[in-house]
Amino acid sequence: MSFSKLTRRGLIKTSAVAGAGLALPTYLRADAHSGFTNAPTGDTVTFGFNVPQTGPYAEEGLDELRAQELAVQHLNGEGDGGMMNTFSSKALKGNGIMGKKVTFVTGDTQTKSDAARASAKAMIEKDGAIMINGGSSSGVAVAVQGLCQEAGVIFMAGLTHSNDTTGKDKKANGFRHFFNAYMSGAALAPVLAKEYGKDRRAYHLTADYTWGWTQQESMAAATEAMGWETVNNVLTPLASTDFSSYIAPVLNSGADVLVLNHYGGNMVNSLTNAVQFDLLNKEVNGKKFEIVVPLYSELMAAGAGKNVQGVIGSMNWNWQLQDEGSKAFTKSFGEKYGRPPSNSAHTCYVQTLLYADAVERAGSFNPCAVAEALEDFDFDGMGNGPTTYRGADHQCFKDVLVMKGTENPSNEYDTLEIVEVTPRAQVEYEPDHPMFAGGDLGECNPGA
Amino acid sequence: MFGTAKRDTALLIIVAILTLFAPFLLNPFPAGSAMAQFNAGYPDLMQRFVIFGIFAIGFNILFGLTGYLSFGHAAFLGVGSYAVVWMYKLLDYNIIWGLPLAIVISGVFALMIGFISLRRSGIYFSILTLAFAQMMFAISYSDLLGRFFGTTITNGETGLQVYRSDPQVLIDSWESVPHLLGLVEMRSTYTMRLGDWSFDFNAGYYFCAVIMLLTFYLAIRIFRSPFGMMLRAVKSNQQRMNYTGLNTRPYALAAFVISGMYAGLAGGLMAAMDPLAGAERMQWTASGEVVLMTILGGAGTLIGPVLGAGFIKYFENIFSKINDNVLHSWFAFLPDGIEDFMVVIVHPFVGKGWHLTLGLMFMLVVIFLPGGLVEGGQRIARLFRRKNARNDAPDGSKTPAE
Numbered sequence: 001m002s003f004s005k006l007t008r009r010g011l012i013k014t015s016a017v018a019g020a021g022l023a024l025p026t027y028l029r030a031d032a033h034s035g036f037t038n039a040p041t042g043d044t045v046t047f048g049f050n051v052p053q054t055g056p057y058a059e060e061g062l063d064e065l066r067a068q069e070l071a072v073q074h075l076n077g078e079g080d081g082g083m084m085n086t087f088s089s090k091a092l093k094g095n096g097i098m099g100k101k102v103t104f105v106t107g108d109t110q111t112k113s114d115a116a117r118a119s120a121k122a123m124i125e126k127d128g129a130i131m132i133n134g135g136s137s138s139g140v141a142v143a144v145q146g147l148c149q150e151a152g153v154i155f156m157a158g159l160t161h162s163n164d165t166t167g168k169d170k171k172a173n174g175f176r177h178f179f180n181a182y183m184s185g186a187a188l189a190p191v192l193a194k195e196y197g198k199d200r201r202a203y204h205l206t207a208d209y210t211w212g213w214t215q216q217e218s219m220a221a222a223t224e225a226m227g228w229e230t231v232n233n234v235l236t237p238l239a240s241t242d243f244s245s246y247i248a249p250v251l252n253s254g255a256d257v258l259v260l261n262h263y264g265g266n267m268v269n270s271l272t273n274a275v276q277f278d279l280l281n282k283e284v285n286g287k288k289f290e291i292v293v294p295l296y297s298e299l300m301a302a303g304a305g306k307n308v309q310g311v312i313g314s315m316n317w318n319w320q321l322q323d324e325g326s327k328a329f330t331k332s333f334g335e336k337y338g339r340p341p342s343n344s345a346h347t348c349y350v351q352t353l354l355y356a357d358a359v360e361r362a363g364s365f366n367p368c369a370v371a372e373a374l375e376d377f378d379f380d381g382m383g384n385g386p387t388t389y390r391g392a393d394h395q396c397f398k399d400v401l402v403m404k405g406t407e408n409p410s411n412e413y414d415t416l417e418i419v420e421v422t423p424r425a426q427v428e429y430e431p432d433h434p435m436f437a438g439g440d441l442g443e444c445n446p447g448a
Numbered sequence: 449m450f451g452t453a454k455r456d457t458a459l460l461i462i463v464a465i466l467t468l469f470a471p472f473l474l475n476p477f478p479a480g481s482a483m484a485q486f487n488a489g490y491p492d493l494m495q496r497f498v499i500f501g502i503f504a505i506g507f508n509i510l511f512g513l514t515g516y517l518s519f520g521h522a523a524f525l526g527v528g529s530y531a532v533v534w535m536y537k538l539l540d541y542n543i544i545w546g547l548p549l550a551i552v553i554s555g556v557f558a559l560m561i562g563f564i565s566l567r568r569s570g571i572y573f574s575i576l577t578l579a580f581a582q583m584m585f586a587i588s589y590s591d592l593l594g595r596f597f598g599t600t601i602t603n604g605e606t607g608l609q610v611y612r613s614d615p616q617v618l619i620d621s622w623e624s625v626p627h628l629l630g631l632v633e634m635r636s637t638y639t640m641r642l643g644d645w646s647f648d649f650n651a652g653y654y655f656c657a658v659i660m661l662l663t664f665y666l667a668i669r670i671f672r673s674p675f676g677m678m679l680r681a682v683k684s685n686q687q688r689m690n691y692t693g694l695n696t697r698p699y700a701l702a703a704f705v706i707s708g709m710y711a712g713l714a715g716g717l718m719a720a721m722d723p724l725a726g727a728e729r730m731q732w733t734a735s736g737e738v739v740l741m742t743i744l745g746g747a748g749t750l751i752g753p754v755l756g757a758g759f760i761k762y763f764e765n766i767f768s769k770i771n772d773n774v775l776h777s778w779f780a781f782l783p784d785g786i787e788d789f790m791v792v793i794v795h796p797f798v799g800k801g802w803h804l805t806l807g808l809m810f811m812l813v814v815i816f817l818p819g820g821l822v823e824g825g826q827r828i829a830r831l832f833r834r835k836n837a838r839n840d841a842p843d844g845s846k847t848p849a850e
Contacts, residue, residue, distance in 0.1 A: 235590070440611075
């Protein structure tokens with residue numbers, strides 16, 4: 001080491017030079033303070049798409065990414081415009097947002113709160129993202145929503161179904177278009193009563209995290225209200241891959257319905273296990289045994305194969321819907337990627353357009369102005385019928401789909417069929433409903 | 449100076465200068481340019497560099513000196529984070545309450561786990577630590593303790609967060625993010641623009657950097673102390689030590705607790721930079737990561753673990769963000785067919801494939817540089833010295849890596 005001749009004088013000299021070097025640029029600085037985080041300065045504006053690209057929800061994440069890319073194209077006036085043509089608000093012109101071209105950066109949440117926050121932070125701090133969108137887990141959504149609140153950017157949640165996202169953990173900078181566990185329960189209960197009768201005994205298997213808990217709570221409340229009895233609720237670790245040991249006790253419990261509060265890989269495995277145990281061909285209490293999956297997705301149904309046949313669940317949106325918005329979106333997605341979009345892809349696409357539209361209507365990228373434009377915003381033509389972004393909790397209210405596994409699928413994408421479109425009025429609730437209580441939106445935070 | 453030998457003082461000063469100028473060194477490319485992809489000088493990543501540096505320095509005190517390979521150090525990282533977030537929830541956003549508590553609590557946990565695990569050595573010790581860490585991970589991930597007491601302790605998979613409904617007895621109206629004694633907020637950043645370049649000076653980063661320098665200095669003192677010598681003796685031949693009538697376990701336990709406290713401090717700092725504690729940071733992958741950092745940088749050397757930590761965090765955060773769009777823009781100058789071909793070739797190594805690149809680098813380092821990156825540096829220095837005949841410093845080639 002050449003530092004062996006280090007002297008006190010040498011050190012003082014070096015540090016003086018270093019200090020002067022550091023202080024000098026302070027005089028050269030031109031401060032561009034615009035009043036909010038990552039105000040776009042050039043002729044572009046950057047979105048951050050934070051989706052799981054690895055881990056149990058990677059399939060969902062990659063599909064979200066496809067939809068987000070499509071949304072950016074449509075915003076920039078490329079492609080056929082998709083839902084921008086059917087959207088009731090006509091503020092978007094296909095010339096970017098307020099004349100600025102939309103670009104995007106991507107990150108991998110790994111379906112872990114820590115990793116998701118790190119990648120969102122990188123997108124905000126390094127790439128200057130003005131809005132974060134995407135994700136496929138409520139745990140991650142809650143964590144990233146908290147981060148966006150602190151950093152002063154808007155969070156347009158992707159697939160997150162826990163009541164907590166717009167309940168206990170709601171934040172002023174966070175918005176959710178996707179439906180939630182309460183709505184699933186409210187939509188499913190009447191259909192279940194009609195199909196399976198009012199005197200059923202239900203056994204719940206529940207993924208052990210925020211979404212599973214609220215999903216189970218909502219399903220139990222909704223089914224008990226119409227006469228069902230909840231025999232037992234067993235929590236299963238999120239990382240489980242084999243559910244045989246959880247399924248076996250179901251047979252001896254006297255239950256005649258199994259409710260799988262599972263999602264993604266969990267649901268594929270638990271449903272497969274249940275079918276392997278031949279539950280669906282059993283008779284208990286003189287009734288045919290049934291399985292219910294409260295939250296469905298196309299990708300899960302494809303993973304579970306023919307095991308989903310006849311199983312009832314709920315969804316936010318499905319590509320088979322025949323309204324103009326859905327048809328336009330499914331068409332442009334199909335033309336670009338050669339497959340129909342999933343409901344997580346749909347929610348991310350819609351969220352991106354809604355954000356862009358809110359900016360145009362507000363005339364500013366300032367998160368507070370955007371939030372104001374989104375609050376209590378009524379719109380249509382996005383595939384879910386007339387929809388409202390409620391200002392009190394930043395939750396969208398719209399129709400909910402009750403789905404059923406197709407008995408005789410005609411092709412590989414024909415896995416689910418629509419049983420009923422539950423009208424919005426049936427799934428609405430007050431912002432201070434007990435399942436959503438305890439949270440506080442707080443003040444909108446524009447950051448810097 | 450500082451009671452250290454000249455070489456160590458020089459090393460300390462080099463590290464100090466590197467951390468001081470990190471915002472410049474890590475942002476060598478102009479902000480708008482294509483190479484800006486490789487800039488690492490943004491606050492979050494710089495904080496991670498020094499925080500995981502602290503974690504690895506502490507781990508090295510145990511692994512590098514005593515040779516005990518712990519596979520459960522991430523547990524202490526998590527404990528430290530939870531301690532700090534709980535202080536936010538109970539008192540206020542001042543990080544000064546949480547950090548000492550993080551060190552103390554992780555020390556207590558390390559004492560308990562170390563007391564049991566150190567009854568065994570070698571692979572059995574590693575498995576015991578791994579088992580304890582996985583137990584703690586499972587407990588926090590499902591918040592079993594909280595369920596037992598009927599309240600939230602770790603808030604499970606969502607992670608522990610601060611809510612407006614929390615007690616926060618000392619809170620002032622202006623407090624909304626972690627700060628130090630009300631003087632400076634951890635996330636406040638001063639961005640300096642010089643032409644096309646932009647450099648971020650982040651308060652949180654400099655706070656962590658100062659703490660890392662202190663812990664680095666402490667590590668030097670431990671390495672050079674009679675205690676450090678005793679730990680090295682444990683590594684070289686524990687049996688012989690025992691036969692001479694010396695009980696080595698208290699030394700190993702002390703090293704375990706010290707490194708646990710380092711980990712707790714690192715975890716506390718993570719929560720001080722970002723007020724959320726997730727159970728994932730206690731998972732075995734996180735424990736394995738610090739082992740990788742230490743070995744990659746050079747186990748048993750002073751600077752090695754810090755280099756290893758920086759190396760891995762750089763890969764995790766920079767390479768993982770290179771997606772196909774970026775690749776296409778890089779190879780855009782090539783004819784279409786070749787462009788797509790190049791993208792296909794490079795694709796598995798970037799983006800979500802960053803683990804693959806890291807694995808290959810790790811293999812190369814372990815095979816060709818068993819002493820880690822530090823050995824690589826020494827070899828380069830030796831080459832340089834051979835050319836420059838006049839410079840025949842007595843140290844370097846013959847003394848062990850430090």
